[in-house]
Amino acid sequence: MNIYRLIETAKDTDRRLSPIPAAEREVRSPKHLSCIINIEQEKTYQTILGFGGALTESSGYVLSALPEEKRREVIQAYFDAAEGLGYTFARTHLNSCDFSLGNWACVEQKDESLASFSMEKPEPYQLPLLTDAVRTAGGNLSLLLSPWSPPAWMKDNNDMNHGGKLLKHYYALWASYFVRYIDELAKRNIPVWAVTIQNEPEAAQVWDSCLWTATDEAEFAVEHLGPQLKKAGYGHIKILVWDHNRDRLWERASESYAYPGAESYIAGAAYHWYSGDQYDAVKRVAEAYPDKLLIFSEGCVEGGARPGAWFTGERYAHNIINDLNNGCQAWIDWNIALDLSGGPNHVGNLCDAPVLVDTQKGRAYYQSSFYYIGHFSKFIKPGAQRLAVRMDSWMVPAAVDGRMGNTMEALAAKNKDGTISLVVCNRTEADMVYRLHLSGSGEERILLCPSRGIQTLLIK
Incomplete structure (x- = not known):
């Protein structure tokens, strides 16, 4: 899975639509995993205009x-x-x-x-x-x-x-x-x-x-x-x-x-x-x-x-x-x-x-x-097709009530050039660790979305 760009905006930082190396957000251990985000490439929906x-x-x-x-x-x-x-x-x-x-x-x-x-x-x-x-x-x-x-x-x-x-x-x-x-x-x-x-x-x-x-x-x-x-x-x-x-x-x-x-x-x-x-x-x-x-x-x-x-x-x-x-x-x-x-x-x-x-x-x-x-x-271009995103979550250490609710939300779309744009939004006061799985790739990444932050991942 080639995450070739990661763009981030987060409260209490100077990051505003700022590109950062994806490696900077990779987490080695899933110790505090909040959810698994599954992008199901084979399931496509409406064209985004x-x-x-x-x-x-x-x-x-x-x-x-x-x-x-x-x-x-x-x-x-x-x-x-x-x-x-x-x-x-x-x-x-x-x-x-x-x-x-x-x-x-x-x-x-x-x-x-x-x-x-x-x-x-x-x-x-x-x-x-x-x-x-x-x-x-x-x-x-x-x-x-x-x-x-x-x-x-x-x-x-x-x-x-x-x-x-x-x-x-x-x-x-x-x-x-x-x-x-x-x-x-x-x-x-x-x-x-x-x-x-x-x-x-x-x-x-x-x-x-x-x-x-x-x-x-x-x-x-x-x-x-x-x-x-x-x-x-x-x-x-x-x-x-x-x-x-x-x-x-x-x-x-x-x-x-x-x-x-x-x-x-x-x-x-x-x-x-x-x-x-x-x-x-x-x-x-x-x-x-x-x-x-x-x-x-x-x-x-x-x-x-x-x-x-x-x-x-x-x-x-x-x-x-x-x-x-x-x-x-x-x-x-x-x-x-x-x-x-x-x-x-x-x-x-x-x-x-x-x-x-x-x-x-x-x-x-x-x-x-x-x-x-x-x-x-900026990253979901006209003509992109929405992809299915399934979020699996159980107990979440970072959530106030210990459950996911809508604390993390995600949207994925495939642009005409084949690039997948994934937007992940974290509205909690805690950093959220998520496992990203892309169907058909056989690969996963464990990443972190900062508190009160939003990320766009561009995936080839």
């Missing part, structure tokens, strides 16, 4: 406060394939979202001709960020476009906030609005890979929101959005439903997929993490609908910025490992950058981000979550 983050107006705004060289540095740190995290996915919003400077729409006042359609609002901050991300990724960026709310005048509550519903007689016009926005992005060489019909369609938020049932979403996709995209030459753009939490993923996806004609226009479902660890729902959808896309489209640590926090990175690793081990195909973080308060957010719904920006001093700070995401995005 890539990783990414959200390019919101707020992210564009805080990055604009940096000196241009530092702003470019942050974008390269995310989207540069050679030197950065190698993001190949991104998400952005159609009209405003909560991480905007205020409510806005591209057609503010009632105009059923859409003649007054304007890109004035996204032009200063959102569009430059999108343009630079596409360029930095070498054009290899799959962009997911999501609306938080139609214009107020299209809704039954005449308000972009507080839920409400899109009026049925505006379904066709709202589909035309999607097409017009995609046209405007195309003029700027920003291609769209997929759209979701609505961000969080079961939540009436105090910010931009709109309520849709699963059948509503399917009807809109099949009867209006899908045909209009096809007619406009965008038949390749994928339509995803749900775009809300794991807890209702099965119910919503299965109901939308059952709508007549859905197989022709609905490519899959997207989901978020805010309801907790319902990975069984992810697995159920993945197994029942293997031909449909399953995309994690949003997750962040809520409650404002957490400068210097370590648990934030561990939360990302826990979610990425379990989402992908249960069938997810692409994983997209929320805002790529926010200010030191966790904003701006026009209703005070502050959150954390992997890069925090001091807009007064013009400095960017990379958080633990940035490095933890990098252990996946």
